[in-house]
Amino acid sequence: MAGLYIHIPFCKQACHYCDFHFSTNQELRQRVVEAISKELKWQREYLNNESIETIYWGGGTPSILLRNELEIILDSIFKNFSVVTHPEITLEANPDDLTFEKLALLKKIGTNRLSIGIQSFDDSILQFFNRAHNSVEAEQCISIAREAGFNNISIDLIHSTPGQSLSAWKSNIEKALALRPEHISAYSLTIEEKTTFGQWQKKGKLQAIDEKESAEQFELLIESLTQAGYEHYEISNFSKPGFESKHNSSYWKQKKYLGIGPSAHSYDGISRQYNISNNHLYVNSIESGKIPFEREVLTRANKINEYIFTTLRTMWGTDLGYLEKELDYRLAENQFFQTFLEKGLVVANQHIIRLTSKGKLLADQIASDLFISE
Numbered sequence: 522m523a524g525l526y527i528h529i530p531f532c533k534q535a536c537h538y539c540d541f542h543f544s545t546n547q548e549l550r551q552r553v554v555e556a557i558s559k560e561l562k563w564q565r566e567y568l569n570n571e572s573i574e575t576i577y578w579g580g581g582t583p584s585i586l587l588r589n590e591l592e593i594i595l596d597s598i599f600k601n602f603s604v605v606t607h608p609e610i611t612l613e614a615n616p617d618d619l620t621f622e623k624l625a626l627l628k629k630i631g632t633n634r635l636s637i638g639i640q641s642f643d644d645s646i647l648q649f650f651n652r653a654h655n656s657v658e659a660e661q662c663i664s665i666a667r668e669a670g671f672n673n674i675s676i677d678l679i680h681s682t683p684g685q686s687l688s689a690w691k692s693n694i695e696k697a698l699a700l701r702p703e704h705i706s707a708y709s710l711t712i713e714e715k716t717t718f719g720q721w722q723k724k725g726k727l728q729a730i731d732e733k734e735s736a737e738q739f740e741l742l743i744e745s746l747t748q749a750g751y752e753h754y755e756i757s758n759f760s761k762p763g764f765e766s767k768h769n770s771s772y773w774k775q776k777k778y779l780g781i782g783p784s785a786h787s788y789d790g791i792s793r794q795y796n797i798s799n800n801h802l803y804v805n806s807i808e809s810g811k812i813p814f815e816r817e818v819l820t821r822a823n824k825i826n827e828y829i830f831t832t833l834r835t836m837w838g839t840d841l842g843y844l845e846k847e848l849d850y851r852l853a854e855n856q857f858f859q860t861f862l863e864k865g866l867v868v869a870n871q872h873i874i875r876l877t878s879k880g881k882l883l884a885d886q887i888a889s890d891l892f893i894s895e
Contacts, residue, residue, distance in 0.1 A: 522574040524771045525602065527557060527594060528782035529580040530800055533615075537651045537717035538679070538710060542784035542798040543581040549800050554590045556807035557782050558597040563812060565601040567779050567787060573602045575609045575768035578632075584614035588626055595630060609767040611636055611675075616662040617654040624669035634673040634766075635666055636706070642696040643689065646682055651717070663700045673764060675704035680742060681735040682710050683727060690738045694745045703764035707742050708757050709735055736882050743878065754836045756884050773831045792818045825850050826892040833867075833888050838875035850893070857890040 531550055532543045576598065598604065611634040612627060619637070627635075639659045641647050647655060654662075666674055678697060680690055697705060712718045712729055721727035743753055751759040755773060758766065771778060772788075780787045784798035797803050797813040806813035819827075825848050832839040844850045852858060852874070861867045866880035866887055876884055 522605070522771075523568045523571040523776060524575040524577065524768050524778035525573050525598065526577045526579060526768075526778060526780040526785055527583070528780065528785040528796075529553075529578060529583040529586060530783045531580070531585060532582045533585065533617075533653050534651060535717070537649070537721075538712070540711075540713035540716055541581065544800055547585075549804055550590070552804045552808075553783070553800060554586070554593055556804050558593050559807050560781050560812055561594070561597040562601050564779055564781065564787075567789060568602075568777055569789075570603065571777060573598075573604045573608060575771060576604070576611070577768040578610075578612040580613055582615055582618070583612050584618035584623070584627075588630070591627075591630055609634055611766070611768055613638065615652075615654060616658040619662040619665060621665050621669055624666055624671065628670050633671075634675065635671055636675045636677065636704075636766075637662060637666075639676045639697075640679045641682075642693050643685075646685060649682070649684075650679070660696065660700065663702065672703070674702045675706060675760075675766065676700070676702045678705065678707040679710050680707055680738040681730050683730055685730075687734070687737055687741065691741060691745070694742060698745070698749050704758070704760040704766060705746060705751065706758050709739065739882065740878075743881070752836065753881075756834045756881060770835075773835050774837070775828060775831065787814075792816055821848060821850075822893050824848055829891050830888045833874070833876060833891075834884055836875070838873040841869075841872045841874065852891065855891055855893075857887075861887060861890075 528542070530543050530553065531547050532539075532545055535543070535545055610632050612632045613636045614627075615638050638652075639654075639662075640650060640652060642656050642659050644656045647659075663674060663676070676697060678693060680693075710729070712722050712727070714723075718727055722729070746759045747753060751761060752765070753759050754765050755769070758769070760766070775790070777789050778787060780794070780796065783796055783800050783803040785796045787794040794814045794816050797806070803813055825844065828844065828848070829839055829852070839852070841852050844852050858867075861880070862869065864879075865877055866883060867874050867876055876887065880887060
């Protein structure tokens with residue numbers, strides 16, 4: 522079984538924190554849709570005829586697409602791939618796009634999971650982020666989605682925002698829980714160099730909050746959501762039992778996936794492909810009969826490091842037996858491994874290592890220390 526990711530590279534406006542590939546100029550929209558449809562046809566052999574069990578519309582903002590645009594792409598998917606009977610079909614959406622009519626359409630064409638970019642229930646924070654919706658729309662879109670028949674809803678939140686107190690973050694968590702979504706993804710605000718926030722930071726207009734404050738907000742998040750019955754199944758992801766994102770979980774479990782559209786990535790177990798992150802160049806290349814991508818063949822070190830990085834972030838943990846059998850690597854011999862055990866950052870149980878609550882605060886650093894060089 523494999524996954525399919527469709528990147529829709531358009532947004533109404535640019536969020537100040539966003540480092541994903543998108544454009545607010547939509548003049549190429551129809552050509553991009555047609556190009557994605559063609560690329561799907563040309564990439565049909567990439568997954569070696571494995572059935573598609575998850576389809577994920579990401580971006581950008583897929584919810585801005587019209588019915589005919591969505592159907593052009595869906596038609597190409599189902600014509601060129603073997604899709605399981607009940608696939609998980611997720612669509613990323615912004616609250617301001619979600620009218621009852623739009624939601625009913627999404628439901629009708631097969632979407633059965635929504636990932637809604639709420640980010641905050643605080644109007645001052647939403648304005649700071651330059652989001653297109655307000656706090657009222659953030660809360661109302663969930664009830665509208667329920668009326669339209671959606672029973673698998675994920676919402677995105679951002680914590681560790683400059684100027685946001687711990688009590689204000691607690692209020693955000695409480696409002697999220699009151700809406701009873703099946704899934705919550707919560708990310709620490711990262712200030713990327715090429716974003717508006719990155720430019721502000723360079724000019725001294727913005728400063729990230731300190732690590733202690735960020736850790737307190739993360740710990741409050743874990744405590745609150747765990748008490749509310751959510752499973753902390755990946756560092757930034759929480760779900761009610763049985764509602765983990767199947768698509769994103771496939772990334773962390775090393776399953777194959779095909780990415781279509783500008784900037785989309787693909788993985789077949791042996792290599793990774795990266796489509797060009799430029800709408801004009803992507804469209805022109807597809808229209809001339811060529812998929813514009815770069816390919817990286819994974820070395821043994823690449824495979825070991827990616828396995829450690831992705832699996833250690835999850836509740837399923839890192840399988841020492843898999844590393845030894847499949848990649849001839851004994852992680853327990855790593856000089857840092859015993860230190861992490863002694864410090865209570867990881868626990869080992871029947872050849873599976875997992876991060877402790879303390880370790881989750883240092884997940885990236887722990888994984889990095891366990892990496893091997895070429």
